[in-house]
Amino acid sequence: MSVSLVVITAALGAIIGILTPRVAWRLSVEYGEPPRSACGDCGHPIDSWVRVRVSCPGCGRRLGPRPWLTTVVGAATFALLGWAFGPDPALPGYLAVAAVGVLLAFVDLAVLRLPDPLVGAAGVLGGGVLLLISLLDWSFAPLLRALLGALVLFGVYLVIALIPGANLGFGDVKLSAVLGLMLGWLGWPAVVLGLLLPHLLNGPVALVLLLTGRAGRGTDLPLGPALLAGTLVAVVIARHGLPLFG
Ligand SMILES: [Zn+2]
Structure with a gap:
Protein backbone atom coordinates (compact mmCIF):
# COMPACT_ATOMS: atom_id res chain seq x y z
CA MET A 1 0.00 0.00 0.00
CA SER A 2 1.17 3.44 -0.88
CA VAL A 3 1.17 5.70 2.18
CA SER A 4 2.00 8.86 0.25
CA LEU A 5 -0.94 8.29 -2.11
CA VAL A 6 -3.29 7.92 0.86
CA VAL A 7 -1.98 11.19 2.32
CA ILE A 8 -2.34 12.99 -1.02
CA THR A 9 -5.89 11.73 -1.60
CA ALA A 10 -6.85 12.55 2.02
CA ALA A 11 -5.60 16.13 1.53
CA LEU A 12 -7.50 16.42 -1.76
CA GLY A 13 -10.65 15.12 -0.10
CA ALA A 14 -10.24 17.57 2.78
CA ILE A 15 -10.07 20.47 0.29
CA ILE A 16 -13.22 19.17 -1.45
CA GLY A 17 -14.86 18.83 1.97
CA ILE A 18 -13.91 22.38 3.05
CA LEU A 19 -15.47 23.76 -0.15
CA THR A 20 -18.63 21.60 0.11
CA PRO A 21 -20.84 23.54 2.61
CA ARG A 22 -21.28 26.68 0.49
CA VAL A 23 -22.07 24.72 -2.70
CA ALA A 24 -24.38 22.34 -0.80
CA TRP A 25 -26.24 25.28 0.77
CA ARG A 26 -26.71 27.05 -2.58
CA LEU A 27 -27.97 23.85 -4.27
CA SER A 28 -30.30 22.82 -1.43
CA VAL A 29 -33.46 24.13 -3.11
CA GLU A 30 -36.77 22.61 -4.15
CA TYR A 31 -37.15 21.11 -7.63
CA GLY A 32 -36.95 23.68 -10.45
CA GLU A 33 -35.83 26.56 -8.21
CA PRO A 34 -32.62 28.50 -8.94
CA PRO A 35 -29.65 28.15 -6.54
CA ARG A 36 -30.02 30.13 -3.29
CA SER A 37 -28.56 33.62 -3.60
CA ALA A 38 -29.45 35.25 -0.29
CA CYS A 39 -29.44 34.41 3.41
CA GLY A 40 -32.87 33.10 4.45
CA ASP A 41 -32.71 34.96 7.77
CA CYS A 42 -31.42 38.45 6.96
CA GLY A 43 -31.58 38.59 3.15
CA HIS A 44 -27.87 39.35 2.77
CA PRO A 45 -26.96 38.53 -0.87
CA ILE A 46 -24.66 35.53 -1.24
CA ASP A 47 -23.56 34.80 -4.79
CA SER A 48 -20.17 33.08 -4.60
CA TRP A 49 -19.74 29.32 -4.87
CA VAL A 50 -16.17 29.04 -3.64
CA ARG A 51 -16.00 30.09 -0.01
CA VAL A 52 -14.35 28.46 2.98
CA ARG A 53 -16.15 30.59 5.60
CA VAL A 54 -19.73 29.38 5.80
CA SER A 55 -21.42 31.91 8.09
CA CYS A 56 -23.61 34.67 6.67
CA PRO A 57 -21.71 38.01 6.52
CA GLY A 58 -24.95 39.77 7.45
CA CYS A 59 -26.22 37.89 10.49
CA GLY A 60 -23.51 35.32 11.23
CA ARG A 61 -25.86 32.33 10.82
CA ARG A 62 -24.20 29.14 9.56
CA LEU A 63 -25.15 28.40 5.96
CA GLY A 64 -25.09 24.76 4.94
CA PRO A 65 -23.68 21.69 6.69
CA ARG A 66 -21.00 21.89 9.39
CA PRO A 67 -17.59 22.42 7.70
CA TRP A 68 -15.73 20.05 10.06
CA LEU A 69 -18.16 17.28 9.13
CA THR A 70 -17.88 17.77 5.35
CA THR A 71 -14.09 18.00 5.70
CA VAL A 72 -13.84 14.76 7.68
CA VAL A 73 -16.23 12.97 5.29
CA GLY A 74 -14.33 14.25 2.22
CA ALA A 75 -10.88 13.37 3.59
CA ALA A 76 -11.97 9.91 4.83
CA THR A 77 -13.75 9.05 1.57
CA PHE A 78 -10.82 10.09 -0.61
CA ALA A 79 -8.26 8.39 1.67
CA LEU A 80 -10.24 5.12 1.57
CA LEU A 81 -10.34 5.24 -2.24
CA GLY A 82 -6.62 6.10 -2.44
CA TRP A 83 -5.87 3.17 -0.15
CA ALA A 84 -8.18 0.79 -2.03
CA PHE A 85 -6.98 1.64 -5.55
CA GLY A 86 -3.37 2.66 -5.15
CA PRO A 87 -1.87 4.07 -8.37
CA ASP A 88 -4.63 2.59 -10.56
CA PRO A 89 -5.68 4.59 -13.65
CA ALA A 90 -9.33 4.29 -12.57
CA LEU A 91 -8.67 6.14 -9.27
CA PRO A 92 -9.37 9.65 -10.71
CA GLY A 93 -12.78 8.46 -11.94
CA TYR A 94 -13.75 7.13 -8.50
CA LEU A 95 -12.43 10.28 -6.79
CA ALA A 96 -14.49 12.45 -9.17
CA VAL A 97 -17.66 10.50 -8.39
CA ALA A 98 -16.79 10.71 -4.67
CA ALA A 99 -16.33 14.51 -4.83
CA VAL A 100 -19.79 14.94 -6.37
CA GLY A 101 -21.09 12.21 -4.05
CA VAL A 102 -20.09 14.08 -0.86
CA LEU A 103 -21.95 17.13 -2.18
CA LEU A 104 -24.98 15.02 -3.17
CA ALA A 105 -25.14 13.38 0.27
CA PHE A 106 -25.32 16.74 2.06
CA VAL A 107 -27.86 18.20 -0.40
CA ASP A 108 -30.01 15.07 0.04
CA LEU A 109 -29.79 15.37 3.84
CA ALA A 110 -30.89 19.01 3.59
CA VAL A 111 -33.76 18.85 1.08
CA LEU A 112 -34.31 15.14 0.22
CA ARG A 113 -33.23 15.76 -3.35
CA LEU A 114 -30.48 14.51 -5.63
CA PRO A 115 -30.29 17.23 -8.32
CA ASP A 116 -30.04 15.82 -11.86
CA PRO A 117 -27.10 18.04 -12.91
CA LEU A 118 -24.99 16.69 -10.04
CA VAL A 119 -25.93 13.06 -10.67
CA GLY A 120 -25.27 13.64 -14.37
CA ALA A 121 -21.88 15.21 -13.64
CA ALA A 122 -20.89 12.21 -11.50
CA GLY A 123 -21.88 9.86 -14.34
CA VAL A 124 -20.05 11.83 -17.03
CA LEU A 125 -16.87 12.20 -14.95
CA GLY A 126 -16.75 8.61 -13.70
CA GLY A 127 -17.90 7.08 -16.98
CA GLY A 128 -15.53 9.33 -18.92
CA VAL A 129 -12.48 8.03 -17.05
CA LEU A 130 -13.60 4.41 -17.53
CA LEU A 131 -14.17 5.03 -21.25
CA LEU A 132 -10.73 6.65 -21.60
CA ILE A 133 -9.03 3.67 -19.90
CA SER A 134 -10.94 1.27 -22.19
CA LEU A 135 -9.84 3.18 -25.29
CA LEU A 136 -6.20 3.38 -24.16
CA ASP A 137 -6.13 -0.36 -23.36
CA TRP A 138 -8.40 -1.15 -26.31
CA SER A 139 -10.20 -3.52 -23.98
CA PHE A 140 -13.93 -3.14 -23.55
CA ALA A 141 -15.03 -6.09 -21.38
CA PRO A 142 -14.82 -4.13 -18.07
CA LEU A 143 -16.67 -1.18 -19.62
CA LEU A 144 -19.42 -3.48 -20.90
CA ARG A 145 -19.71 -5.01 -17.41
CA ALA A 146 -19.85 -1.47 -15.96
CA LEU A 147 -22.73 -0.58 -18.29
CA LEU A 148 -24.53 -3.81 -17.34
CA GLY A 149 -23.95 -2.99 -13.66
CA ALA A 150 -25.54 0.42 -14.24
CA LEU A 151 -28.49 -1.26 -15.97
CA VAL A 152 -28.94 -3.82 -13.17
CA LEU A 153 -28.97 -1.25 -10.36
CA PHE A 154 -31.14 1.15 -12.38
CA GLY A 155 -33.61 -1.69 -13.08
CA VAL A 156 -33.76 -2.90 -9.47
CA TYR A 157 -34.28 0.60 -8.04
CA LEU A 158 -36.77 1.53 -10.77
CA VAL A 159 -38.92 -1.47 -9.83
CA ILE A 160 -38.67 -0.55 -6.11
CA ALA A 161 -39.53 3.11 -6.88
CA LEU A 162 -42.63 2.05 -8.81
CA LEU A 201 -26.29 0.62 6.58
CA ASN A 202 -29.64 2.38 6.28
CA GLY A 203 -31.67 -0.05 8.39
CA PRO A 204 -29.85 0.53 11.71
CA VAL A 205 -29.67 4.31 11.09
CA ALA A 206 -33.44 4.50 10.47
CA LEU A 207 -34.05 2.34 13.55
CA VAL A 208 -31.94 4.63 15.78
CA LEU A 209 -33.76 7.71 14.42
CA LEU A 210 -37.14 6.05 15.12
CA LEU A 211 -36.15 4.93 18.63
CA THR A 212 -34.74 8.33 19.59
CA GLY A 213 -37.86 10.08 18.31
CA ARG A 214 -35.95 12.00 15.64
CA ALA A 215 -38.06 10.39 12.92
CA GLY A 216 -41.62 9.08 12.87
CA ARG A 217 -43.14 6.32 10.77
CA GLY A 218 -44.17 8.81 8.10
CA THR A 219 -40.85 10.71 8.00
CA ASP A 220 -39.12 10.63 4.62
CA LEU A 221 -35.49 9.69 5.15
CA PRO A 222 -32.96 10.37 2.39
CA LEU A 223 -31.57 7.22 0.80
CA GLY A 224 -28.79 8.99 -1.13
CA PRO A 225 -26.22 9.09 1.71
CA ALA A 226 -26.73 5.36 2.38
CA LEU A 227 -26.47 4.53 -1.35
CA LEU A 228 -23.20 6.48 -1.56
CA ALA A 229 -21.70 5.16 1.69
CA GLY A 230 -22.72 1.57 0.88
CA THR A 231 -21.16 1.87 -2.56
CA LEU A 232 -17.94 3.23 -1.05
CA VAL A 233 -17.69 0.24 1.31
CA ALA A 234 -18.52 -2.16 -1.56
CA VAL A 235 -15.79 -0.60 -3.74
CA VAL A 236 -13.20 -0.83 -0.94
CA ILE A 237 -14.09 -4.46 -0.19
CA ALA A 238 -14.06 -5.37 -3.89
CA ARG A 239 -10.61 -3.83 -4.32
CA HIS A 240 -9.01 -4.84 -1.08
CA GLY A 241 -10.91 -7.51 0.81
CA LEU A 242 -12.48 -6.62 4.14
CA PRO A 243 -10.62 -3.54 5.46
CA LEU A 244 -10.54 -4.79 9.05
CA PHE A 245 -9.44 -8.33 8.28
CA GLY A 246 -7.37 -7.98 5.12
ZN1 LIG B 1 -27.90 36.30 7.24
Whole structure:
Protein backbone atom coordinates (compact mmCIF):
# COMPACT_ATOMS: atom_id res chain seq x y z
CA MET A 1 0.00 0.00 0.00
CA SER A 2 1.17 3.44 -0.88
CA VAL A 3 1.17 5.70 2.18
CA SER A 4 2.00 8.86 0.25
CA LEU A 5 -0.94 8.29 -2.11
CA VAL A 6 -3.29 7.92 0.86
CA VAL A 7 -1.98 11.19 2.32
CA ILE A 8 -2.34 12.99 -1.02
CA THR A 9 -5.89 11.73 -1.60
CA ALA A 10 -6.85 12.55 2.02
CA ALA A 11 -5.60 16.13 1.53
CA LEU A 12 -7.50 16.42 -1.76
CA GLY A 13 -10.65 15.12 -0.10
CA ALA A 14 -10.24 17.57 2.78
CA ILE A 15 -10.07 20.47 0.29
CA ILE A 16 -13.22 19.17 -1.45
CA GLY A 17 -14.86 18.83 1.97
CA ILE A 18 -13.91 22.38 3.05
CA LEU A 19 -15.47 23.76 -0.15
CA THR A 20 -18.63 21.60 0.11
CA PRO A 21 -20.84 23.54 2.61
CA ARG A 22 -21.28 26.68 0.49
CA VAL A 23 -22.07 24.72 -2.70
CA ALA A 24 -24.38 22.34 -0.80
CA TRP A 25 -26.24 25.28 0.77
CA ARG A 26 -26.71 27.05 -2.58
CA LEU A 27 -27.97 23.85 -4.27
CA SER A 28 -30.30 22.82 -1.43
CA VAL A 29 -33.46 24.13 -3.11
CA GLU A 30 -36.77 22.61 -4.15
CA TYR A 31 -37.15 21.11 -7.63
CA GLY A 32 -36.95 23.68 -10.45
CA GLU A 33 -35.83 26.56 -8.21
CA PRO A 34 -32.62 28.50 -8.94
CA PRO A 35 -29.65 28.15 -6.54
CA ARG A 36 -30.02 30.13 -3.29
CA SER A 37 -28.56 33.62 -3.60
CA ALA A 38 -29.45 35.25 -0.29
CA CYS A 39 -29.44 34.41 3.41
CA GLY A 40 -32.87 33.10 4.45
CA ASP A 41 -32.71 34.96 7.77
CA CYS A 42 -31.42 38.45 6.96
CA GLY A 43 -31.58 38.59 3.15
CA HIS A 44 -27.87 39.35 2.77
CA PRO A 45 -26.96 38.53 -0.87
CA ILE A 46 -24.66 35.53 -1.24
CA ASP A 47 -23.56 34.80 -4.79
CA SER A 48 -20.17 33.08 -4.60
CA TRP A 49 -19.74 29.32 -4.87
CA VAL A 50 -16.17 29.04 -3.64
CA ARG A 51 -16.00 30.09 -0.01
CA VAL A 52 -14.35 28.46 2.98
CA ARG A 53 -16.15 30.59 5.60
CA VAL A 54 -19.73 29.38 5.80
CA SER A 55 -21.42 31.91 8.09
CA CYS A 56 -23.61 34.67 6.67
CA PRO A 57 -21.71 38.01 6.52
CA GLY A 58 -24.95 39.77 7.45
CA CYS A 59 -26.22 37.89 10.49
CA GLY A 60 -23.51 35.32 11.23
CA ARG A 61 -25.86 32.33 10.82
CA ARG A 62 -24.20 29.14 9.56
CA LEU A 63 -25.15 28.40 5.96
CA GLY A 64 -25.09 24.76 4.94
CA PRO A 65 -23.68 21.69 6.69
CA ARG A 66 -21.00 21.89 9.39
CA PRO A 67 -17.59 22.42 7.70
CA TRP A 68 -15.73 20.05 10.06
CA LEU A 69 -18.16 17.28 9.13
CA THR A 70 -17.88 17.77 5.35
CA THR A 71 -14.09 18.00 5.70
CA VAL A 72 -13.84 14.76 7.68
CA VAL A 73 -16.23 12.97 5.29
CA GLY A 74 -14.33 14.25 2.22
CA ALA A 75 -10.88 13.37 3.59
CA ALA A 76 -11.97 9.91 4.83
CA THR A 77 -13.75 9.05 1.57
CA PHE A 78 -10.82 10.09 -0.61
CA ALA A 79 -8.26 8.39 1.67
CA LEU A 80 -10.24 5.12 1.57
CA LEU A 81 -10.34 5.24 -2.24
CA GLY A 82 -6.62 6.10 -2.44
CA TRP A 83 -5.87 3.17 -0.15
CA ALA A 84 -8.18 0.79 -2.03
CA PHE A 85 -6.98 1.64 -5.55
CA GLY A 86 -3.37 2.66 -5.15
CA PRO A 87 -1.87 4.07 -8.37
CA ASP A 88 -4.63 2.59 -10.56
CA PRO A 89 -5.68 4.59 -13.65
CA ALA A 90 -9.33 4.29 -12.57
CA LEU A 91 -8.67 6.14 -9.27
CA PRO A 92 -9.37 9.65 -10.71
CA GLY A 93 -12.78 8.46 -11.94
CA TYR A 94 -13.75 7.13 -8.50
CA LEU A 95 -12.43 10.28 -6.79
CA ALA A 96 -14.49 12.45 -9.17
CA VAL A 97 -17.66 10.50 -8.39
CA ALA A 98 -16.79 10.71 -4.67
CA ALA A 99 -16.33 14.51 -4.83
CA VAL A 100 -19.79 14.94 -6.37
CA GLY A 101 -21.09 12.21 -4.05
CA VAL A 102 -20.09 14.08 -0.86
CA LEU A 103 -21.95 17.13 -2.18
CA LEU A 104 -24.98 15.02 -3.17
CA ALA A 105 -25.14 13.38 0.27
CA PHE A 106 -25.32 16.74 2.06
CA VAL A 107 -27.86 18.20 -0.40
CA ASP A 108 -30.01 15.07 0.04
CA LEU A 109 -29.79 15.37 3.84
CA ALA A 110 -30.89 19.01 3.59
CA VAL A 111 -33.76 18.85 1.08
CA LEU A 112 -34.31 15.14 0.22
CA ARG A 113 -33.23 15.76 -3.35
CA LEU A 114 -30.48 14.51 -5.63
CA PRO A 115 -30.29 17.23 -8.32
CA ASP A 116 -30.04 15.82 -11.86
CA PRO A 117 -27.10 18.04 -12.91
CA LEU A 118 -24.99 16.69 -10.04
CA VAL A 119 -25.93 13.06 -10.67
CA GLY A 120 -25.27 13.64 -14.37
CA ALA A 121 -21.88 15.21 -13.64
CA ALA A 122 -20.89 12.21 -11.50
CA GLY A 123 -21.88 9.86 -14.34
CA VAL A 124 -20.05 11.83 -17.03
CA LEU A 125 -16.87 12.20 -14.95
CA GLY A 126 -16.75 8.61 -13.70
CA GLY A 127 -17.90 7.08 -16.98
CA GLY A 128 -15.53 9.33 -18.92
CA VAL A 129 -12.48 8.03 -17.05
CA LEU A 130 -13.60 4.41 -17.53
CA LEU A 131 -14.17 5.03 -21.25
CA LEU A 132 -10.73 6.65 -21.60
CA ILE A 133 -9.03 3.67 -19.90
CA SER A 134 -10.94 1.27 -22.19
CA LEU A 135 -9.84 3.18 -25.29
CA LEU A 136 -6.20 3.38 -24.16
CA ASP A 137 -6.13 -0.36 -23.36
CA TRP A 138 -8.40 -1.15 -26.31
CA SER A 139 -10.20 -3.52 -23.98
CA PHE A 140 -13.93 -3.14 -23.55
CA ALA A 141 -15.03 -6.09 -21.38
CA PRO A 142 -14.82 -4.13 -18.07
CA LEU A 143 -16.67 -1.18 -19.62
CA LEU A 144 -19.42 -3.48 -20.90
CA ARG A 145 -19.71 -5.01 -17.41
CA ALA A 146 -19.85 -1.47 -15.96
CA LEU A 147 -22.73 -0.58 -18.29
CA LEU A 148 -24.53 -3.81 -17.34
CA GLY A 149 -23.95 -2.99 -13.66
CA ALA A 150 -25.54 0.42 -14.24
CA LEU A 151 -28.49 -1.26 -15.97
CA VAL A 152 -28.94 -3.82 -13.17
CA LEU A 153 -28.97 -1.25 -10.36
CA PHE A 154 -31.14 1.15 -12.38
CA GLY A 155 -33.61 -1.69 -13.08
CA VAL A 156 -33.76 -2.90 -9.47
CA TYR A 157 -34.28 0.60 -8.04
CA LEU A 158 -36.77 1.53 -10.77
CA VAL A 159 -38.92 -1.47 -9.83
CA ILE A 160 -38.67 -0.55 -6.11
CA ALA A 161 -39.53 3.11 -6.88
CA LEU A 162 -42.63 2.05 -8.81
CA ILE A 163 -44.03 0.07 -5.85
CA PRO A 164 -46.76 2.24 -4.30
CA GLY A 165 -45.64 3.75 -1.00
CA ALA A 166 -41.97 3.02 -1.65
CA ASN A 167 -39.77 5.51 0.17
CA LEU A 168 -37.53 5.96 -2.84
CA GLY A 169 -37.39 8.75 -5.39
CA PHE A 170 -36.30 8.84 -9.02
CA GLY A 171 -33.20 10.77 -7.95
CA ASP A 172 -32.16 7.62 -6.08
CA VAL A 173 -32.88 5.52 -9.21
CA LYS A 174 -30.68 7.74 -11.40
CA LEU A 175 -27.90 7.85 -8.81
CA SER A 176 -27.99 4.05 -8.52
CA ALA A 177 -27.26 3.81 -12.26
CA VAL A 178 -24.09 5.91 -11.81
CA LEU A 179 -23.03 3.85 -8.79
CA GLY A 180 -23.81 0.61 -10.66
CA LEU A 181 -21.47 1.79 -13.43
CA MET A 182 -18.58 2.29 -11.00
CA LEU A 183 -19.34 -1.01 -9.23
CA GLY A 184 -19.69 -3.01 -12.46
CA TRP A 185 -16.22 -1.93 -13.57
CA LEU A 186 -14.85 -3.79 -10.52
CA GLY A 187 -16.80 -7.02 -11.15
CA TRP A 188 -20.10 -8.69 -10.30
CA PRO A 189 -19.28 -9.32 -6.60
CA ALA A 190 -18.95 -5.53 -6.26
CA VAL A 191 -22.38 -5.05 -7.90
CA VAL A 192 -23.99 -7.52 -5.48
CA LEU A 193 -22.28 -5.88 -2.48
CA GLY A 194 -23.35 -2.48 -3.81
CA LEU A 195 -26.96 -3.66 -3.92
CA LEU A 196 -26.92 -5.03 -0.36
CA LEU A 197 -24.70 -2.72 1.70
CA PRO A 198 -26.71 0.55 1.44
CA HIS A 199 -29.68 -1.19 3.05
CA LEU A 200 -27.57 -2.88 5.71
CA LEU A 201 -26.29 0.62 6.58
CA ASN A 202 -29.64 2.38 6.28
CA GLY A 203 -31.67 -0.05 8.39
CA PRO A 204 -29.85 0.53 11.71
CA VAL A 205 -29.67 4.31 11.09
CA ALA A 206 -33.44 4.50 10.47
CA LEU A 207 -34.05 2.34 13.55
CA VAL A 208 -31.94 4.63 15.78
CA LEU A 209 -33.76 7.71 14.42
CA LEU A 210 -37.14 6.05 15.12
CA LEU A 211 -36.15 4.93 18.63
CA THR A 212 -34.74 8.33 19.59
CA GLY A 213 -37.86 10.08 18.31
CA ARG A 214 -35.95 12.00 15.64
CA ALA A 215 -38.06 10.39 12.92
CA GLY A 216 -41.62 9.08 12.87
CA ARG A 217 -43.14 6.32 10.77
CA GLY A 218 -44.17 8.81 8.10
CA THR A 219 -40.85 10.71 8.00
CA ASP A 220 -39.12 10.63 4.62
CA LEU A 221 -35.49 9.69 5.15
CA PRO A 222 -32.96 10.37 2.39
CA LEU A 223 -31.57 7.22 0.80
CA GLY A 224 -28.79 8.99 -1.13
CA PRO A 225 -26.22 9.09 1.71
CA ALA A 226 -26.73 5.36 2.38
CA LEU A 227 -26.47 4.53 -1.35
CA LEU A 228 -23.20 6.48 -1.56
CA ALA A 229 -21.70 5.16 1.69
CA GLY A 230 -22.72 1.57 0.88
CA THR A 231 -21.16 1.87 -2.56
CA LEU A 232 -17.94 3.23 -1.05
CA VAL A 233 -17.69 0.24 1.31
CA ALA A 234 -18.52 -2.16 -1.56
CA VAL A 235 -15.79 -0.60 -3.74
CA VAL A 236 -13.20 -0.83 -0.94
CA ILE A 237 -14.09 -4.46 -0.19
CA ALA A 238 -14.06 -5.37 -3.89
CA ARG A 239 -10.61 -3.83 -4.32
CA HIS A 240 -9.01 -4.84 -1.08
CA GLY A 241 -10.91 -7.51 0.81
CA LEU A 242 -12.48 -6.62 4.14
CA PRO A 243 -10.62 -3.54 5.46
CA LEU A 244 -10.54 -4.79 9.05
CA PHE A 245 -9.44 -8.33 8.28
CA GLY A 246 -7.37 -7.98 5.12
ZN1 LIG B 1 -27.90 36.30 7.24
